Amino acid sequence: MSGLPQVEPLGDGLVRLREWAEADAPELVASIDGDDEIARWLDQIPQPYTVEHALEYIGGSAGNDGETRFAITDAADGRLLGSVGARWNETRDVAEVGYWLRADTRGRGATTAAVRLVVAWALAQGAARVQLRAAVGNDASRRVAEKAGFRLDGVLRSAHWNARLGRRVDWAMYSLLPGELP
Secondary structure (H helix, E strand, O other), rough: OOOOOOOOOEOOOEEEOOOOOHHHHHHHHHHHHHOOHHHHHOOOOOOOOOHHHHHHHHHOOOOOOOOEEEEEOOOOOEEEEEEEEEOOOOOOOEEEEEEOOHHHHHOHHHHHHHHHHHHHHHHOOOOOOEEEEEEEEOHHHHHHHHHHEEEEEEEEEEEEEEEOOEHHHHHHEEEEEEOOOO
């Protein structure tokens, strides 16, 4: 992750964000492998998902170089809940946020909390814009964006070929600028 900001643990009492470790690989597999929602919306994540895939992700060799990634953990017990990251543009003034949460912990505010922490971190790192894209039909992900304070910029029509769905999908583009974080 050369040239990327250092990853320091972040927290808010609900979640704690920390660097990924190789020891997380089995739990990462348990979180992703066979999850229908992750497979549906995040088609770049292989299914089935193996320990080898997890180690590639953790090591930054799964096509995610240029992204600063955090493991989302429960602040109380340290259980792995998911992942959140920010991919920087070439000039490092725009960060694009991506996230997922394991199925058994969704709907409790952890994703929104993690996204808010990463947005605050990216803004502190000098981002002039933080953005995210969510498939138009991915209502849960779009709710997270809106609860985290993002504003809908518009819809990128037919923006991505999703091989698992066998069709092109529209992406809702959201942004958050300095001074807008709730």
